[in-house]
Amino acid sequence: MKLTLHIWRQKDRKSPGKMHKYQVTDVSEHASFLEMLDVLNEQLIEKGEEPVAFDHDCREGICGMCSLTIDGVPHGPDRGTTVCQLHMRHFRDGQTVYIEPFRAGSFPVVRDLVVDRSAFDRIIQAGGFISANTGAAPDANTLPISKGQADLAFDAAACIGCGACVAACPNASAMLFTAAKVAHMAALPQGQPERYRRVKAMVDAMDENGFGNCTNHYECVAVCPKGIPEDFIAQMNREYARASITKR
Numbered sequence: 001m002k003l004t005l006h007i008w009r010q011k012d013r014k015s016p017g018k019m020h021k022y023q024v025t026d027v028s029e030h031a032s033f034l035e036m037l038d039v040l041n042e043q044l045i046e047k048g049e050e051p052v053a054f055d056h057d058c059r060e061g062i063c064g065m066c067s068l069t070i071d072g073v074p075h076g077p078d079r080g081t082t083v084c085q086l087h088m089r090h091f092r093d094g095q096t097v098y099i100e101p102f103r104a105g106s107f108p109v110v111r112d113l114v115v116d117r118s119a120f121d122r123i124i125q126a127g128g129f130i131s132a133n134t135g136a137a138p139d140a141n142t143l144p145i146s147k148g149q150a151d152l153a154f155d156a157a158a159c160i161g162c163g164a165c166v167a168a169c170p171n172a173s174a175m176l177f178t179a180a181k182v183a184h185m186a187a188l189p190q191g192q193p194e195r196y197r198r199v200k201a202m203v204d205a206m207d208e209n210g211f212g213n214c215t216n217h218y219e220c221v222a223v224c225p226k227g228i229p230e231d232f233i234a235q236m237n238r239e240y241a242r243a244s245i246t247k248r
């Protein structure tokens, strides 16, 4: 395959960025989108040009590092898929593709397609822990957790912290991400001691780090590669209201 790519290039946080046009050739339709960028970078290096910086780690849809906006959609055109799991067979030979970093005030561009998502870490630091002494890992079936609660916690734990929800939201809201973390631990017995302190601290951290509020567009749900549902946002709002009333 041969593609025309328009890619955001930016030297560092302070420099202004702009789109650059590239031609990439010899791309296999079986390659992933990141492997296509690897091919481009090899071709740029051969020409003595600076390769394009982009984030990645597991390349298996697990770590949440790959954070690209492809043709205006965080994680690209294939729903429920991270960029690393997106394959070139979803594109046509000769297609023009626009590639940008995730856009959100709380995710400043570090270089080219790499953004700083440490604001998510600060939300997790505010409340994403439990104080229960867990000791050595017990057998899973010795913990009295009902199937329904276990399934709920597992669904929420599927969030990989990629930040696509923030990039897609017109308010750059981190509600879906934060709600998944809150719901995960609120569903389990180990999460009960800090339950109310946690939701208040994480919502406060969300605000302090410049994320907007949810106004029910649900663009976050549409782009989430892990299918985190909007129900968790409603649950977080209920948890927050309960925490405010009980003052715990």
Ligand code: SF4
Residues within 6 Å of the ligand: 158, 159, 160, 161, 162, 163, 164, 165, 166, 176, 177, 180, 220, 223, 224, 225, 226, 227, 228
């Ligand atoms: S809620 Fe979905 S889109 Fe948002 S960080 Fe988690 S996995 Fe990514």
Ligand code: FES
Residues within 6 Å of the ligand: 055, 056, 057, 058, 059, 060, 061, 062, 063, 064, 065, 066, 082, 083, 084, 085, 160
């Ligand atoms: S590189 Fe890990 S989820 Fe894409």
